[in-house]
Amino acid sequence: MAGGASSLDGKLVVAAIDFGTAYSGYAFSFRNNFRLNPLDIDVNQWSGEDALTMSSKAPSSVLLSPDKAFHSFGYEAEEEYSSLVENEQHQDWYFFRNIKMRLLYKEKLSRSDTICDECDKPMPGITILSMIIRHLKAVLFKSLEKRGFPPREEDILWVLTVPAIWSDAAKQFTKEAAEEAGIQTRDLMFVYEPEAAALYCWQQKLQQKLTNINAKEDMTENKERATFSIGQKILVFDMGGGTTDISVIQIKSEKEIHIVEEATGGPFGGTSINEKFCQWLDDVFGKDNMQKFKHENMSDHMQFIREFEQKKRKSEKPLCLQIPLSLKLIAEKSWECKLEDRFEKSDVAFPGIKVKARGKLFLPSSFLSGNLILPLAKNVFAEMERIFKKHSDITSVIAVGGLAQSVVMTSELRKYAKTIPVYVPFDSSVAVLKGAVLYGHENNVIKARVCKCSYGIQTMRPFEEKEDDPRKKVNQEGETWCKECFRVLYRKGSMIKLGDVSSYELEESFHDENRKEKRFKPIRCVLFRSDSETVQRYVTEKGCYEHGTIEIDAPEDGFPLSYECTVELEFAGTEIIARLKDKERTKTLRLDFIN
Numbered sequence: 001m002a003g004g005a006s007s008l009d010g011k012l013v014v015a016a017i018d019f020g021t022a023y024s025g026y027a028f029s030f031r032n033n034f035r036l037n038p039l040d041i042d043v044n045q046w047s048g049e050d051a052l053t054m055s056s057k058a059p060s061s062v063l064l065s066p067d068k069a070f071h072s073f074g075y076e077a078e079e080e081y082s083s084l085v086e087n088e089q090h091q092d093w094y095f096f097r098n099i100k101m102r103l104l105y106k107e108k109l110s111r112s113d114t115i116c117d118e119c120d121k122p123m124p125g126i127t128i129l130s131m132i133i134r135h136l137k138a139v140l141f142k143s144l145e146k147r148g149f150p151p152r153e154e155d156i157l158w159v160l161t162v163p164a165i166w167s168d169a170a171k172q173f174t175k176e177a178a179e180e181a182g183i184q185t186r187d188l189m190f191v192y193e194p195e196a197a198a199l200y201c202w203q204q205k206l207q208q209k210l211t212n213i214n215a216k217e218d219m220t221e222n223k224e225r226a227t228f229s230i231g232q233k234i235l236v237f238d239m240g241g242g243t244t245d246i247s248v249i250q251i252k253s254e255k256e257i258h259i260v261e262e263a264t265g266g267p268f269g270g271t272s273i274n275e276k277f278c279q280w281l282d283d284v285f286g287k288d289n290m291q292k293f294k295h296e297n298m299s300d301h302m303q304f305i306r307e308f309e310q311k312k313r314k315s316e317k318p319l320c321l322q323i324p325l326s327l328k329l330i331a332e333k334s335w336e337c338k339l340e341d342r343f344e345k346s347d348v349a350f351p352g353i354k355v356k357a358r359g360k361l362f363l364p365s366s367f368l369s370g371n372l373i374l375p376l377a378k379n380v381f382a383e384m385e386r387i388f389k390k391h392s393d394i395t396s397v398i399a400v401g402g403l404a405q406s407v408v409m410t411s412e413l414r415k416y417a418k419t420i421p422v423y424v425p426f427d428s429s430v431a432v433l434k435g436a437v438l439y440g441h442e443n444n445v446i447k448a449r450v451c452k453c454s455y456g457i458q459t460m461r462p463f464e465e466k467e468d469d470p471r472k473k474v475n476q477e478g479e480t481w482c483k484e485c486f487r488v489l490y491r492k493g494s495m496i497k498l499g500d501v502s503s504y505e506l507e508e509s510f511h512d513e514n515r516k517e518k519r520f521k522p523i524r525c526v527l528f529r530s531d532s533e534t535v536q537r538y539v540t541e542k543g544c545y546e547h548g549t550i551e552i553d554a555p556e557d558g559f560p561l562s563y564e565c566t567v568e569l570e571f572a573g574t575e576i577i578a579r580l581k582d583k584e585r586t587k588t589l590r591l592d593f594i595n
Contacts, residue, residue, distance in 0.1 A: 008157055008441070013144070016159040016191075016436035017136050019129075019174075021101040021242025022271045023057035023402065024074075026136050027433045028144075034441045038203050041434045044143060048075025056430045057402075060241075062132055064094035068123065073135045081118075082299035094121055096128055098271060101242040103129070105267065109169040110595040111176070126177050134181035158183050159440040161432055164192040164238075164245045164263030168548060168576060169593040176594075189439075190574040194236040194247040195259065195446060196435030197400040201425055202228060203438055206254060232395045233260065235387060235420075237413060238432065239403035241270045244380045248391055257445055258495070261391060262452035264383045268376050270309065270403045276372045277308055284343075285331050297326040312368060313405035318352070319368070323359035368408045377409075381416050388420075397422040400431040448497045449572060454530040455547065456488040457504060457567075458539045472538065477512055486528060486539045489569055493533075496572045503568040506552075510561045519558035525550040525567060527576075527591070548593040550578050 008014075008031070015028040027043040034040070046058035058074030063081050065071045072080055077095070084090035094117045103115050103125040114122040144151040160178065162171055171190055178188055205228040228234065230251050238245040248261035282290050294301045304324050311319050328339055335342050343355040352364035388394060397417050403409050404424050414422050425431050439445075463473050463482040472482045489502040510519045528539045529547040536544045550567065565582035567589070578589040 010154065011157040012155040013149075013151075014157050014159065014437050014440035015140055016161065016433055016440060017133060018057070018161045018193075018433040018436065019100060019132060019136075020057070020060055020240055021098055021269065022060060022274075023055075023241055024060045024132065024136065025057035025430070025433060026140050027430070027437050028140060029437050029441070030149075031441070038438060038441070039207060039434070041437050042143070043430055043433060044139065046074055048079050056433070059097065060099060060132065061095070061097040062099075062128060062135075064096075064117075064123070064131075066092035066094075068094065070131045070135065073132060078302055079299065082302055085295065085298040091119060094123060095119075096123070098242070099125070099128055099132070101267070101271065104166070104170040104173060105243075108595055109167075109173050109593075111173075126173065126180065129174065129177035130180035133178050133183070137181060137183065153182075153184070153187070156187065157440050158188045159436045160188065160190050161193050161196055161436045162190050162574070163240075163243050163265070164194050164247055165243065165265050167593070168591075171575060172591075172593045189443065191436045191439040191443070192245075192247070192263065192574060193240065193432045194238040194245045194263065194400075195249070195257075196433075196439055197238055197398060197431045198234065198236050198247075198249045198257065198435070199438045199445065200431045200435030201398050201400075201423070202251065202257070203435075204425065228396065230254070233391055233393055235384070235391075235394050235397045237384070237397055237399045237404070238265075239269060239399065239401035239409065240432075241402060242267065242272075244268045244377070244401075244403075246380065246383055246387065248387060248394065252447065255442075255445055256447045258447060259449040260495075261387055262450050262493070264387070266379050266383070268380050269401070272376045273312065273368075273372045273403075274305060274309060276376060278305070280371065285327065286334065289327075289330050289334050293324075293327045293330050296330075297324065300324040300326050312408070313402070314407065318365065319361075319363040321361045321363065323355070323361050325359065328359045365408050368406075369412055373406075373409055373412060377412070381412075384416055388417075394420060396420065399424045400428045402429045404428040444498060446498070448495050451490045451492055451494050451496050451571065454488055454492040454532070454535050455490045455569070455571065455576075456486045456528050456530070456535075456539075458526045458528060459485050459487040459504070461485050461487075469538070477509060484538050484540050486530070486536050486541075486544060488535050490571055491535065492530070498572040499570070500572055501568045501570050503566050506563075506565050506567055508559065508563045510559060510563070516561075519561070520554050522554060523552040523559070523563075525552070527569075548576075548591050550589050550591055552580055552589065555584065 012031055013028055015026060017026050018024060025044055027041050029041045043056045045054045045056060047054045059078055061077045062073050063071045063077035081090060081095040084093055096117050099115060111126060113125045115125040115128060116122050141151045160174060179185060230253055233248055233250045236247045236249060243265055245263055245265040247259060247263045250258045250260045252258055307321055332339055339359060340355050353367060354362045397420055399410055399413055399422055405428055410422060410424055460481040460483050463480045468482045472484055474481050474483045487504060490496060508523060510516050526546055527548045527550060528544055530536055530544045532543040565580055568579040570577040576591055578591050580587050580589050
């Protein structure tokens with residue numbers, strides 16, 4: 001299949017894993033059920049002893065025993081670690097959370113990269129990530145067994161969701177973690193999160209089952225419901241735990257969608273708001289008091305933040321949070337006064353914030369928007385405004401992700417969207433997850449994507465005396481060449497259709513005595529990218545970066561003295577695919593994006 005998609009031949013189940021910064025989960029559907037009803041998708045429900053409700057995703061937290069073996073995941077990991085902390089037994093254990101944000105958004109990635117746990121003990125990042133994927137896989141297998149379907153590896157096609165703003169190195173890192181978790185490359189594909197969400201909403205529309213939890217607001221503020229018709233452009237605003245992805249799709253037909261704007265966004269999500277809230281708690285209660293509360297009453301602390309996480313999504317009315325009794329007692333002992341009295345006198349409290357009897361904390365919606373959301377979201381809102389100016393024919397906005405459930409957040413989003421209707425699916429928190437399952441069944445629906453960078457290779461060409469930099473001149477086998485040239489394969493902003501291939505001819509000569517021994521070594525090709533609107537002449541210019549490497553293995557008897565081949569590169573899917581064609585063979589080449 002084009003774009004690196006794995007084949008559905010012989011597969012009976014499509015399973016998707018949405019590994020998020022804050023929460024993770026999985027969903028699946030059977031091929032036979034998909035043919036009858038594409039939206040017949042099973043989503044796992046997670047819970048813990050202290051969880052307020054069942055949830056479709058579990059916290060992306062993992063606990064390892066002192067011998068570095070996997071112990072637990074999700075709510076179970078958080079509750080077990082809380083107990084260990086409160087009993088002063090946690091020092092030798094390993095507890096990780098917010099792994100995705102801390103590990104996979106680095107500018108450069110290495111397989112040896114480590115991630116530190118809550119006590120700053122390091123572990124290989126790829127090991128922790130693979131443990132999470134392996135656990136989700138194991139839980140899925142148990143679920144299938146309960147359904148009377150004994151799972152076999154060869155029966156399942158896996159789809160992993162990734163942010164559209166992710167680098168190729170981050171995707172490769174994730175793929176290698178999945179391989180370590182027992183998922184073969186041939187059984188795995190990626191889907192960009194906003195694209196998955198768009199597919200899910202589009203499928204809902206096709207089945208005439210669109211439901212909007214804010215239908216009344218849409219009718220009042222935008223005068224019309226969001227529309228999803230053939231030919232229209234739709235902005236997808238995916239607000240997850242760690243990041244916000246913004247993309248623009250155009251619906252060409254019921255079976256064809258184009259991505260017409262390069263993905264943008266930034267490190268803004270539900271986790272950012274939680275962290276900002278925790279900083280405010282430090283200011284109000286004092287860092288020492290909060291540290292004491294967190295250390296002595298870890299479970300209360302987690303439950304307090306979890307309550308904020310859930311209630312911040314509910315309504316535009318003031319949030320009512322129960323301050324844990326343990327925190328109340330610590331603070332009052334430190335201050336030597338009642339909590340209510342302290343808040344009345346405090347100069348760090350936001351106007352409208354009140355603390356009433358029995359530790360009831362009331363936070364106005366203006367506190368959420370003014371203190372926690374807008375300061376963090378201003379960059380992504382600015383990007384959205386830029387896109388609206390560029391694509392003046394956008395007719396609707398889809399808002400998905402856990403943060404899209406926040407009425408305060410979507411209210412701010414509507415202010416920026418102005419007259420353009422904003423659609424929030426009733427199950428927005430799992431729109432990406434369910435859309436990933438749909439993508440696994442029909443991954444050829446997305447027929448074209450806009451190229452987000454200019455890509456090319458480093459090559460040599462005949463030296464041009466009047467045009468080229470004299471420092472780039474080299475002599476080889478009696479001819480004058482220009483080295484370190486940027487040969488463009490795809491240009492930034494161009495539309496690349498599914499199945500489109502760009503190729504270049506490679507010629508190597510080994511006649512020279514100094515090069516004959518290289519006949520038995522791999523030929524290394526370097527792939528470069530440029531983020532500039534203007535394509536550079538040389539790979540050494542500012543704004544041009546080494547993106548990845550392609551290696552052509554030498555045949556057993558070595559390359560011929562004069563070797564010619566064609567290297568094909570395909571960019572239309574979620575992964576870059578490289579292929580080699582020469583007189584002896586046609587094969588897929590390995591592209592390496594990790595240091």
